[in-house]
Amino acid sequence: MDKLLTFSDVELYYDNVHALKGVSLDMDEGETVALIGANGAGKSSVLRAITGLKRIRSGEIVYQGERIDAREPDEIVRMGIAMVPEGRRVFPYMSVKDNLLMGAFTRIDRTGITATLDMVLDRFPRLKERYSQAAGTMSGGEQQMLVIGRALMARPRLLLLDEPSLGLAPKLVQAIARSIVAINRDAKVSVLLVEQNSRMALRISQRAYALSTGRIALSGRSSEILNDERVRHLYLGGEL
Structure with missing residues (x-):
């Protein structure tokens, strides 16, 4: 597989707070990669560094062989990266339809937008039911479902998801998890998934x-990390 995204020794600060300390990671084309860790781990x-919302x-x-750490956020979206924020x-007063169309604001291919909209509504039938709501x-x-669908309207090659299960009931968490799997498998979109729900993310x-x-x-195959005793220490505050 070709490398889609590579982080190399990234340092990021919020004023005097050292948020990322020499972080290096990578993603292959077509992968779903999880980022897990306690609240405040970075x-x-x-995700903010990838999207240009925070300068490193x-x-x-x-990304795809080009440096993006000095590019503007709108340019990064046009390169094929879409983010679903935590x-x-x-847009609460806008309809489902208009929320979805906002996700396609960088696109000019009207026919293609219609096709993507149909795909999103097929993937999330509840949005079709709520279309004018x-x-x-x-x-x-x-x-x-709406914010994930809105991100897909940009027709991304890489989808960034920030805590998609946060505050949802277990049944809805399962539904969102199935949607992420389908987006990766069927739409051929690579996914970088940030989650505190480590069990779901690793599965x-x-x-x-x-x-x-x-x-x-630590890093590795998700199936191996799922059973790694050290992951529990991350959440219990122990040292690795």
């Missing part, structure tokens, strides 16, 4: 990285 900072202080981020940030009146699970990904206080604590 998982979301990795040093290191390199390479917290289900819908204001997004803010939907349940949390429905809003999560639906091929590889994983565990972060601890801004550093990569």
Whole structure:
């Protein structure tokens, strides 16, 4: 497989807070890769660095063979990277339809947008049922489907998901997990999944990285990490 994304010794700060400390990781084309770790470990900072929402202080981020760590966020979206932020940030007073179309704002291929919209509605039938409804009146699970669908409207090659299971009931977590698997398998979209729900993340990904206080604590095949005693120490505050 070709390398889709490579982090090399990335350092990132929020003022004097050292959020990422020499982080190196990579993704192959077609993979689902999980980033797990406790709250504040640096998982979301990795996504913010990729999308250009936060500038790195040093290191390199390479996507499809091109450095992107100095590019603007809108340019990064046009290169094929879409992000679903934590917290289900819908446009609450806009309809489901208009929320979805906002995801295609960088595209000019009108016919292609219509085809993508049909694909998203087929993947998430509940959105078709709620098509004219204001997004803010939907349940949390429905809003999560909407923000994932909105990201897919950009027709990304790499989808970044920040805590998609947060605050959802177990049944809805399972539904979102199945959707992520289908997006990766059927739509051929690579997925970088940030999750505190490590069991779910490890079960639906091929590889994983565990972060601890801004550093990569361990990495490997998800099936192996799922049964690794050290993962429990990450959540219990122990030392690796």
